[in-house]
Amino acid sequence: MSDLLKVSSSPHVRAKDDTSRIMLYVILALMPTYVFGVINFGLRALLLVGVCIISCVLSEFLFEKAVGKKSTVGDLSAVVTGLLLALNLPHTLPIWQAVIGSVFAIVVVKMLFGGLGQNFMNPALGGRVFLLISFATTMTNFEFDGVAGPTPLAALKTGETVNTLDMLIGRTGGTIGETSALCILVGAIFLILVGVIDLVIPGVYIVSFAIFIILFGGHGFDTGYLVAHLCGGGLMLGAFFMATDYVTSPITPLGKVIFGICLGVLTGLFRIFGNSAEGVSYAIIFSNLLVPLIERVTVPRAFGVVKEKKVREVKANE
Amino acid sequence: MNRNIERLYNGLWKENPTFVLMLGMCPTLAVTTSAINGIGMGLSTTVVLVLSNMMISALRNLIPDRVRMPAFIVVVASFVTMVQFLMQGFLPTLYEALGIYIPLIVVNCIILGRAESYASKNPVIPSMFDGIGMGLGFTVGLTFIGVVREILGAGSAFNVAIPALDNYHIALFGLAPGAFIVLGFLVAVMNVIRRKMEEKGKPLPAVQGCLAGDCAGCSLSTACTGKSLTHHVDELPPVNPAEVAKPTANEMEVKQTANAKNSEDVEKSGSDSSYADDDIVGKEDK
Incomplete structure (x- = not known):
């Protein structure tokens, strides 16, 4: 009886999702990529991932201790940062450099700006x-099967042909987590199915990038070249796991599309017209900085609000 | 506190141009790739600052208020040219390293700021000490940034290689982003020290003047007529700017204001804008 009449204020329905649960999904989705990276590059990759995760978590813990804040290590976001960072490093990187990168990522980029949710x-x-x-x-020293060589993208840039099947599976040189497009796609499909990410940003990103390559790549509609560009480098990893970061991507529907186009065009620009073969990292970071502006101009109209009519400017000669 | 020592303290700590006033950021960020560069830039700025402060202070009654900016620039530029030639002759390596930033000392806002807000209103000796204090504050700031960047970026300090850091160079700190990051961290450290001092019951004297800072950092400083609000107000009774602007005000009060040497000065500085208006009107009539 009393239960029937109980009246409480909203919200009445709560989702079970919280930060640590979402982060756990992301970690699970990254597992195929991670396992493949270890198979591909050996135990050194395993060590590097461990070092990055531990130093990320430790630096978040110590920083919060030092400034007297409540510890947020439990939300697993530092683990995700460490894992993603490691997947973006060549497996030959010296350990101390990986540690410095992790500390920089957590302390300077994340905690100094206010922690999770505030990082720009x-x-x-x-x-x-x-x-x-x-x-x-050391960051561009890519070894594969014990032999140092160019990444497929670098080879593509110098005009060599690449084996696109190898690139799809991931049997190529590169950073630990970027080589296998297939494993990344498996993780991405999992994330989309559990509803952690939606397809808008990665979809628009990849499509606009593909259009850019067809228009300006110099090869026209060459499927092999296009697939090599799509599977090569950090595009897949970046599109599904880093461009979709909740904190640094727009929340408005139109904003997501603009953000995706921005990413695609910038990545294409960097890859085709830039000096270096790869440009996904810079494209994503640069677009991250544009997010506040994008959100400001794409605020959707609230339901029922009539759009203000633009006052027509009277020209002087009319 | 002795006025001259107070000036030194003010420049080195209380209103340190690098860490507190955030003035002269362009050379601060650009040349501090090594400690020697930082010291070199800081000291050459100090020399120019001291000399120009003294010269401007000595000429303060001769320079008409309305052309003071060009006059200051001429004085500063002369000293900068001298320093530039001397450095080219005797310290060619440092001259090469600092490059364009030597001639750019002319437009360094610390120098113009001190000329405008202090030297043009105060006697020669305090102006000299003000220049020394501000210049050394700038030098210390640049050297600190330079040392940190050199150790992290090049594994050496004052051009002496540190063997332990032979293989541990972080190139980013030699580049522009490293300068911003190091500056940010040093300002943070400085703020922590200040807060600790305040908690210990040694509160720093509040910065006086309009708004929160010095006139030098104020965008209104050229148009502002409340010139009595300089830093050593503690020596003077509070003066209402509106009264200062009028030459009819109490003779004693006018004498006490920092910039007003005589009632003529006050009249000029108090009515800059109206003169300018008259000029425009006159031109239109013609």
Whole structure:
């Protein structure tokens, strides 16, 4: 009886999702990529991932201890940052550099701006770009099967042909987590099915990037070239796991589309017209910085609000 | 506190141009790739600052108020040219390293700021100490940033390699983003120290003047007529700016204001804008 008449204020329906649960899904979705990376590059990759995760979690814990804040290590976001950062590193990177990158990602990019939800760019990518600028040699030293060689994208840039099937499966050189488009897609489909990410940003990103390549790539509608560009480098990993970061992507529907186009065009620009073969990290970071502006101009109209009519400007000669 | 020592303290700590006033950011961020560069830039700025402060202070009654900016620039530029030639002759490596930032000392806002807000209203000796204090504050700031960036970015300090850091160079700190990051961290450290000092019951004297800061950092400083609100107001009774602007105000009060040497000065500085208006009207009539 009393239960029947109980009146409480809203919200009446609560989802079970919370930050740590979503982060757990992301970690699960990254598992195929991670396992493949370890198979592909050996135990050194396993070690590097461990180091990144531990130093990310530890630096978040210590920073919050130092400034007297409540510890947020339990939300697993630092684990995701560490994992994503490690997947974006070549497996030959010296350990101390990985540690510095992790500390930079957590302390400078994330915690100094107020922690999870306040960071202005993706922490993992911030850490990666920091490492890329600081240690250009070790960060672009890609070994595969014990042989140092160019990544498929670098080979593509110099005009060589690449084996697209190898690139799809991931039997190529590159960073630990970027090589296998197939494994990333498996994780991405899982994330879409459990509703953690939606397809808008990655979809628009990849489609606009493909259009850019067809228009400006210099190869026309060459399927092999296109597939190589789509599977090569960090595009898949970036599109599904880093461009979709809740904190640093727009929440408005139109904003997501603009954000995706921005990413696609920038990545294409960097890859085709830039000096380096890869440009996904810079494209995502740059677009992250545009998110507040994008959101400001794409605020949707509230239901029932009549759109204000623009006052026509009277021209002087009329 | 002795006025001259107070000036030194003010420049080095209370209103440190780098960490508190955030003035002269362009050389601060650009040349501090090494400690030696930081010291070199800081000291050459100090030399120019001290000399120009003294010169402007000595000429303060001769320079008409309405052309003071060009006059200051001429004085500063002369000293900068001298410093530039001396450095080119005797310190060619440092000259090469600092490059364009030597001639750019002319437009360094610390120097113009001190000329405008202090030297043009105060006697020569305090102006000299003000220049020394501000210049050393700038030097210390630049050297700190330079040392940190050099250790992290190049694994050396004052051009002496640190063997332990031989293989541990972080190139980012030698580049522009590193300068911003190091500056941010040093300002944060400085703020923590200040807060600790305040908690210990040694509150720093509040910065006086309009708004929260010094006239030098104020965008209204050229148009502002409340010029009595300089930093050493503690020596003076509070003066109502409106009264200062009028030459008819109490003779004693006018004498006490920092900038007003005589009633003529007050009249000029108090009615800048009306003069300008008259000029425009006159031109239109013609």
